[in-house]
Amino acid sequence: MKPAAYDLTLATSLPDAVAALGAHEGAKAVSGGCSLGPMLNLRLARPSLLVDLRRVEALRALKRSDTHLEIGAGWTHGEIEDGVVPDVTAGLMARVAHGIAYRAVRNRGTIGGSLAHADPAADWVSTMAVLDARLVITGAGGTRLSRLGDFMIAAYTTSLADDEILSAVQVPVLSATARAGYHKVCRKTGEFAQAIGAVVLDREAGLARVVCGAIEAPPVVLEATSAALLKGEPVERVADEEVEAALAGHPASFRAMHRAAVARALNEVGA
Amino acid sequence: MNAITLTVNGRRVSAQVEPRTQLADFLREELNLTGTHLGCEQGVCGACTVLIDGKPQRSCIASAAACDGADIRTIEGFDGDVVMGELREAFSANHALQCGFCTPGMLMSSRDIVTRLGACSERTIREELSGNLCRCTGYVGIVNAVHSVACGKTARGGAVAVAPVEAVAEVAPAPSASASPSLALARSVAEGAAAPAGKEGWTALSQRVHIPAPPAQVWPALKDMNLLARCLPGAEVTAFDGKALQGRMVVKFGPIKAAFGGDATVDFDDAAQTGTVSGAGRDSGSGSQVKGEIAFALAPEGEGSALDVTLRYRIAGPLAQFSRGALVQNLVGHLAGVFAGNLSAQLSGAPMAEAPASLSVWQMLKAMLKGWFAGRKS
Incomplete structure (x- = not known):
């Protein structure tokens, strides 16, 4: 082999x-x-x-503005887990990184590589969606920015041209009072997720986003649930209904796992 | 061949390696360091774990050539290491190995746990060891061994955060994800129903597309195989005599690229306005085979037509080893959606860019969207 x-x-x-x-x-x-x-x-x-790309210094840059942290694509999951890459996401990214595969994989695998690979079950895919991050894409003609939802077209399929590289991600700096929830269903630690629920709630910034991921396709933002969460309304039923609608045609067990993952992530932010 | 220089267990090693030589094979075959074991060769079992620049990593999926300049430490390189000595003793005392195949990787990960985390709970040890598989001990002895060595140890100093450069990140507003009607077409629903007789192991996808033209106008176009092929990214018809069809289809699925060449038989029922295309193809690169069948039925719907397309396919050979079939289904569903959108654009008279077979799905999608909106305005 x-x-x-x-x-x-x-x-x-x-x-x-x-x-x-x-x-x-x-x-x-x-x-x-x-x-x-x-x-x-x-x-x-x-x-x-x-x-x-491991020797490309530019992919190891860290840039900070008032609103965003730009993380070079070459930082490893392990470095994000350990806080070598400072966290601006209410602990979400460090926690997500800790849950990716195994330490020996986290020490080598990079955030940019994972996103460019565009596996629907990969953690950074759902995380960038819930953070409404911008992906920085570098090609011969310069740099363009893309949301995850525009970047990832289908499983393993992205908008990257053959001569483009995902060079960094820009994640928003969340308020000190922001809260994040993340739950993934795996049969064994480190396996690809069978379902992902991800939530970010930053009332100071007026931001609430709820994502249902690992759906064998790009993750979906649950818009009605996100709106209800921001208003402080009950979210349980609207989340269930939105997941059911998004996953229509999938088996009942698949829908149930995703309802549970989203409900548990919502529970973590006190919703 | 690439020239590399590595430091392996403190010794400088220079060699010529083929890029496809993985680090584990280089260590075992060229340097005779056979303590590094190869189990799954896909980064799952952990038997090949070695230290690369001080951090445990999988040597079975790391190209030796890409490790040029790195400091490598294998299980043979820990003779004088205090923690590894304690772990060896503890593994022996706790009966933490039977056949020993996983042990080099287990020790490598265990040493990382003890030095990085210090004293920690059994739960943490189990979680941290989850990337190393053992098929004989049941893990109890291994976990006990690591626990006994970790007790009383302090964690290595915490990681130091790198200070970001203060710079105004250029956050330009990215185009928002507008929900276009064409993109909605790409969402397909897998058939939950049982496969028809003789079609066990086949995957089926159904798609319905509305075409703003009456069936009388749409049906003749459906019989134009070259037009249909132009609507499907990567497809090309090389010969067609009205019934027998020869063609090629290039499919790009992340890093996987397959170029299927094959034959198909096309049947039309003019009275019922239904048809089937059934065929088989082979990817010369991987030797994989695909069998497929497209059934379509046209019916009036409002002022225009509704086209129901059902695609059934089965992949055999090396590509079928790809164990995430649902993802392939998502790609096929996406392609079916692009096909339906293109067909709709073609039949409603919208211009569609001439597409070479190698055009990427994304470029195709953009062309299709352009066609859609052009069609809507007119």
């Missing part, structure tokens, strides 16, 4: 990496390789060239 042969370029700058991706048919960017590695070993993925 070994990968099909490929070439490897160790990029040292974003322009180098973008140029290498654009110049080769079948090239693929890789950072930690914790999702791509298994696919290579199983020969499900057969890239002609891998462009390794």
